[in-house]
Structures are given as structure tokens and as C-alpha cells.
Amino acid sequence: MGSELHEIIKLIDLFGIYFVVVPYLANRFGHYFRIKKIYNHKKIIKVSVPPKYKKKYDNIELNKINNKTFKEVALEFSKVLIEHFPEEALTNFYNNLNELTIKNNKLIVLIGAGGCYAPLNNSITISDFDAIYHELFHMASRLYSKVDGVSYVGFKQRSTKLSKITYNGIGTGLNEGYTEVLTYRYFKSKTYSSYEFETDIARKLETIIGTDKMTELYLKGDLSGLINELKKYMPEDEIIKFITRIDLINAYEIKHKSIIVRESIFDIYEFLLKVNALKLKKQYDEGLIDISTFKNLSNDYLKTFEDRVYVSLNEYELKNIKEMYEIILKDINAPGYIENHSNSK
């Protein structure tokens, strides 16, 4: 049905009359949008949209950005953030925006970067234009304390008193992953293939924390807030281990040592599956969901974990994810688990 329908769509589109958008999930949900390019109303003389779409951008000056193209992109970025995020989450963004500088420098490609953001200087350097939105999100989530010498950028935290060569901070991997999630979500920019794994993990974590909460914590540069959210379900040492495992995978020199990467992936997956199961169990214990919903949500989350994982284009096969999950359900006394397994004895 899919390919036949796409052929029909191509023919209709040639006439520019209307185009039936058939998303790949359409057969499951059976809902279609029919885009109508022909406007069948008379000339419009007045338009009224809800207030949130009419926000003024008076506070945006961008005086330190001289390049016209960069200025336009920064302005576009600003408008999207103001439209989509609550004001209380944008304090860092407003503090950094008008002092931001953006430069072009092809040489940074030599260190494998399409772009980079320097939190101490609040400056972006770009070699690949597609990287700019990613770097702007770093700017929007940056908080730098000169007093204690700590820089917070999204979920990354680093003491500036320590050498960058030996210590890149905690939360780097998760931060890069979630920055990619937001960059793609709001700007449809291509994602860096070297952050594919981190992006997938960040999405899985967002499912647990919730989109609004996770975005708020990210923009506030609040790693400790994220840790506190996870402490509802897991002890702090397990959470720190989870975060540093992602950092390990993110570190360039580790990407080619497969045993360490494989074990880290396993630990990360185990953590996420356990936290999600505990969250659902809590909801069940509080009467918010029934056992059927617990099982459905539980299985839906498990299905997002592939047994073939790609880290920096290297493939890793994880064979025992389902078995691992069974053990987790047993350990946490998941609803329905003990009953089913007692009956099977």
C-alpha cells in the first residue's frame, strides 16, 4: 500500500492542487492531513493570532555579531526559543544573547568539530554552518560563575580551575545528546553522527523525566536538578555512574575500545530500564495506572532499546536486553511479575 500511495501522491502534487500527507504511521492511526494550497477565502484585511505569537523581541540587540548571516540565524533562534519555552527557563539565554560573538574558522575541523562554544568567552566558532543551532543551544543554557569558577552548560558542569586537557567536566555526553535532541526538534538541522548514541540516550531519559521538565533543567544549566529528579527512583551513586558512563562513551579516545564501550552501553541501558520500571511501579502503587497500563508502557519503553547499537559508526550487539529487563522486574517486585512467575512454577 505504501509505495502505491506514494506514486499517487507524486501525481497529485504535479498539479499543485492538494497534497495528501500520509505519514509512515498513517496505517496504524488512520489520520490524514490534506494540505490545501488553494486559498478559497476573499482578501484578508485583518489577522488575529493568540498573544504568544505576537511577542516583541525588543531586548534582542546582537550588537557583537557583525556577520549579517549569523545575526539573522541568531535572531531566528531567539524567536523560536521565546515562542516555545517559558520565560522563567530563558534567564541564561537572555543573559548571554546580547554578549554573544560568532566567528567563522575552518581550522576547527582539524579537531573534528563543526562548531564549538566557549562558555568562558560566550563565543561560538563555526566551520560547518549546520552546526550553528547546536552551538546556540549551548549558549542558551550557559551559566558561568566567576566567583566559584564553575561553568554550567546544559547538563555539563566543569570547574574552570582544573585543566581542560585532563578534565572535561561531568555530563558532557548527556549534554551533547540532549542538545542534539533539541536542535533537531526545533531546527530540523542534521545531527552529528558522532553523537548518535548520546542523542538516543537523551531521548530515552526525556521519556522518563518529561519533556517540559527536562528542557527547563537543560536551559537552566541545572544538572543537580536533573539528578534530584532521578533520585526519586535511584540512589545518587547509581545516577552519577549513569552520567559518567555516557561521558566515557562520548570521550573520543574511548570510542575505539570496544569492551569498555560495550560494558558502558549495558550499564546505561540497565539504568534507564530500571528507572522507567520504578517510575511506572510508583504510579501503579499510587493507583494512577492499572496493571495492564503498567505492562503496556513497560513493553513500549523496552521496544525502544535496540540490540544493535552504533557508537561512532562502530556496531555493538547486545543480546540479553530482554533477560536483563526480566531480572529488573523481578528485583523491583513489578506488578504482575511475581504472580505470573509463581503460576508458571
Added chain:
Amino acid sequence: MEEEKLKLIDEDGNELEYRILSMFIYNNKNYIVYTDDTYEADNLNTYASIFDPDDDTVWEELTTDEEWDIVKKILVELEDK
């Protein structure tokens, strides 16, 4: 969540109301994707136009394939949700 409404007044003074599906910014223009909640063969009729948040008399049609491609991607994402 309360539905967001787009209201238009045409040259005859008629008020038209639509439900907003999405809004995005592209090349410094503001686009709005909306529907009148009518259906044709089970398909929801969907429109897109350009407006200016600072000038309520501006209402333009989309003219390029690029613009329509973005609208399509947004609708696919809405489906995914």
C-alpha cells in the same frame, strides 16, 4: 490544553475562525499552519499562510516548494505525537 484560534476578517467584513495546528519561523518569516476542522474523505483540511506579528494586515500565501516541504514535515511530526 485550550485550543488556539486564528481569526481572520475578510474584505466583506466576514469573520473566519480556524484552529491553529502549528507555527514556525523560516527565513525570518512567521508561518502558521491551521485547519477549519472540515474533512474530505477522512482527511483533515489543512492550510498554511504567512503572517506578521507586528502588522495585523499582513496575510500572505506560501509560494515555494521549500516552504510547503516544511509544512509537510511539521504535519508528519504532529502525527507522530
